Amino acid sequence: MPTPRAAAARTLRFRHEYRDNHPGRYSGKLHAAWIAGCSTALIGLCILQIVPGGWHWVMAPIAFVVANFGEWWLHKHTMHWRFEPLKTLWHRHTIEHHNFFTETHMAVDSTRDLRIVLLPPIAILGVALLHGLIGIALGALLDAQAGWAWLLGGITHYLVYEMLHLASHLPNYRWFASLPILSTVRRNHWIHHHQSLMPDYNLNLTVPLADWALDTTDLQRNFWGVLFNRYRMDCLKPEVQQRIPERSFGGDAPPTHTPHSG
Numbered sequence: 655m656p657t658p659r660a661a662a663a664r665t666l667r668f669r670h671e672y673r674d675n676h677p678g679r680y681s682g683k684l685h686a687a688w689i690a691g692c693s694t695a696l697i698g699l700c701i702l703q704i705v706p707g708g709w710h711w712v713m714a715p716i717a718f719v720v721a722n723f724g725e726w727w728l729h730k731h732t733m734h735w736r737f738e739p740l741k742t743l744w745h746r747h748t749i750e751h752h753n754f755f756t757e758t759h760m761a762v763d764s765t766r767d768l769r770i771v772l773l774p775p776i777a778i779l780g781v782a783l784l785h786g787l788i789g790i791a792l793g794a795l796l797d798a799q800a801g802w803a804w805l806l807g808g809i810t811h812y813l814v815y816e817m818l819h820l821a822s823h824l825p826n827y828r829w830f831a832s833l834p835i836l837s838t839v840r841r842n843h844w845i846h847h848h849q850s851l852m853p854d855y856n857l858n859l860t861v862p863l864a865d866w867a868l869d870t871t872d873l874q875r876n877f878w879g880v881l882f883n884r885y886r887m888d889c890l891k892p893e894v895q896q897r898i899p900e901r902s903f904g905g906d907a908p909p910t911h912t913p914h915s916g
Contacts, residue, residue: 661756661758662758662759664753665753665754665756665758665759666759668753668754669754669759669763672750672753672754672770673766676769680766680769681765682764682765682766682767682768682769682772683765685768685769685772685775686768686772686820688775688778689772689773689775689778689813689816690813692778692782693778693809693810693812693813693816694813696782696805696809697806697809697810697813700802700803700805700806700809701806703798703799703802704799704802704803704806705799708799710797710799710800710802710803711803712803713792713800713801713803713804713806713807714803714804714806714807714810715807716804716807717785717788717803717804717805717806717807717808717811718807718808718810718811719863721785721807721808721811721812722811722858722860722861722863722864723863723864723867725811725815725857725858725859725860725864726857726858726864726865726868726870727864729857729858729859730853730857730870732744733747733748734747734748734852734853734857735853736748748852750770751770751771752847752849752852754767754770755770755823755847756847756848756849757844757847757848757849760822760823760843760844760847761823761824761825761826762823762824767823768820771819771820771823772816772819772820773816777812778812781808781809781812782805782808782809784808785804785805785807785808785809786805788801788804788805788808789801789802789804789805792804811860814860815859815860818836818839818859818860819843819859821836821839821840822839822840822843822844822859823843831884831885834881834882834884835861835881835882837884837885838862838880838881838882838883838884839859839860839862840885841883841884841885841886841887842856842858842862842865842871842872842883843856843859845872845894845898848897848898850897850898851872851894851897851898854870855870855871855872855894856870856871856872857870861881862880862881863877865880866880866881872890872891872894873889873890873891874889874890874891875889
């Protein structure tokens with residue numbers, strides 16, 4: 655196992671090489687604005703199509719939950735497992751993203767680094783197409799408003815995914831600790847970025863529902879304990895504790911802690 659200094663040097667070397675290999679014109683701010691603008695426009699369009707107070711709204715949270723499990727499946731089985739038709743996705747995530755961001759260096763250095771955090775700009779079109787097709791099917795089976803509500807839930811999940819993933823790779827602003835779910839997601843994602851844990855634990859980037867249901871959370875807690883864990887480190891599964899060296903608690907990782915008893 656490399657020393658902390660060697661691991662940090664390797665990460666910094668990879669970052670330098672990655673930036674040298676992607677020198678073209680890129681604006682992280684425009685990338686983020688594209689995602690936020692397209693998602694917000696689609697969400698607004700969906701809301702305008704649904705009658706207030708109707709039963710159709712229930713399809714939105716159902717779509718969000720289904721997307722949560724879909725997010726988990728795609729992360730585990732395409733981003734951390736080389737499936738030949740999707741090997742570009744695997745390479746971008748496992749080889750590039752997980753070497754650019756490690757347990758010792760989780761934060762971006764500038765907005766240009768958003769290239770390796772946010773999904774490619776075309777992703778919003780793919781997400782909208784997928785949920786749109788499901789919405790069309792629901793419209794044929796039920797009615798059009800049910801389809802629009804499904805699309806609303808799917809696009810909302812995508813936007814939340816991008817926002818929380820971005821927040822997981824921002825510097826440790828003190829006020830992050832006061833936001834329960836955000837601090838939980840940041841800690842979970844830091845655990846996930848340990849090289850020895852990344853294929854197996856904390857595969858959700860949004861609410862850790864699928865991680866809890868499918869037993870890929872690193873914690874020994876019930877769902878509410880997992881959701882509101884924040885930065886606590888006193889409930890790790892034994893097998894996770896064994897695979898995380900104590901010296902990894904530092905650098906620009908989230909300010910994890912073990913609360914005093916009593």
